[in-house]
Amino acid sequence: MLLAPALLVTGALLAVAADTCAAAQHAGRRRSLGTVGRRLLEVPRLLTAQPRTLPAADRLLWRLGVIVVPVGAVLSVLVVPFGHRTVADLSVGLVWFNAMEVLTWAGLWLAGWGPNSAFSLVGGYRFVAQGLAYELPLMFALISAATGAQSLRLGDVVAAQSGLWFVVWMPVAFLVHLAGVLAFAFLGPFAYPAGRDLAGGVLAEVSGVDRLLLQAGRWLWLTAGAAMAVPLFLGGGNGPVLPAWAWSLFKTLAVLGLLVYGMRRVPVVRADRYVELAWLVLMPLTMVQVLAVALVVLVRQGG
């Protein structure tokens, strides 16, 4: 029960460490443990920092929004199998993950609304616009995995990949899922809601523990999304020689590494530009993907 959140936090810490190293290399600085340590010193600093008070802030909604983001990430991994073990292998695990991910919409809008500050509010609205763009292609990507396995239970999705991994015949869905992960973690090219052009957007006014929770939420979501990609497309714990949990761990870290590496390669995309790409290019592509998967499943059944 506690293992899943612990693994999630560890993965998130590793992702932050890798990102710090990548940032240092990017800036031409030396990569060392000290660099990583300084980044992680933010945690005690934020824990002890005096929170900022703002006039006429809606404290209740603000706090609620900030908490929802990391809590949703933790709840989402309860259905993700680690090896062959799952905290709760719900019969609708896939929809559960999607529902928890959509909670970040409410969380970030509230985190933007709460502080009664224009920059934060614009950041919150930016996330909603971004959500409208990334959510539908992401849903179709999840649907293609579910169609391939003919089940919404993640255990069945993994079992269906004992022969061929879904990534091989659902490459579009896999890539769209990865883009969706960066989008709901609002990191890298999708850091638009917390953009520097907006003085930090949703992060503009949060301070102290709230800031820690919101920042942690981003990296927890990145890790949760990477962990979800493994049972969905990469065969879960299936693999030769090593035990299932080792394969799960290895694949999750590989996806996480790919995401952290990719984050710095792509510039930030404005939501109004991404929405057109998502609706005119990605959505038809993912729909064709679902159609292809459905046809393969029908042919296999001999129908």
Next chain:
Amino acid sequence: MDAVVLWSLGVVALACAVAVFVCDSMARATFALLGSLVCVGGVVLVLGLPYLGVVIVLMMVMEMVVMAVFMIAYMMNPAGLMPMSMLHNQRGALALSAAVFASLTAAVFLVPWPHRRGSPPRDTTFQVGKALMGEQMLTMIVLGFVLLATMVAATVLALRRGRYDRLGDGLDRRPARDPAGGGVGR
């Protein structure tokens, strides 16, 4: 156990519903409504329909966030940042809601509820899918088209600009003249 969860979800749903009308901020009212609807999703989950329960939560979160954006945009005071009241036409609304509540409560006691025959299936999701996509396939297809047509029609009616504004009188202007550029360079 189930009964306890069911009743507590019901109580929280009602409390949130009351909060919708007590709150003086549109954001709080919207998210109180969301809280209430999430509890309804939980009730459906406890009743043994996990797919419908989780989908209710998923859809309602998206819907309420979008609704919050529009409600605040269209509120009567600028930006919706001033205190407001959700109560209008108080006497009429009170009579109407009392009548609806009374008739629903009466229906609960008057309807001859059927007794359970057989045992519940293991996977209710499959049954829901079969019920919707089997015999009711035609209804679902028609509904889908009606919804899509409504959305397109509403958008067309709401837009001031038409295709002649975008593409010129001969419909041959490329790229189209749009107020905002998109991401695929049209």
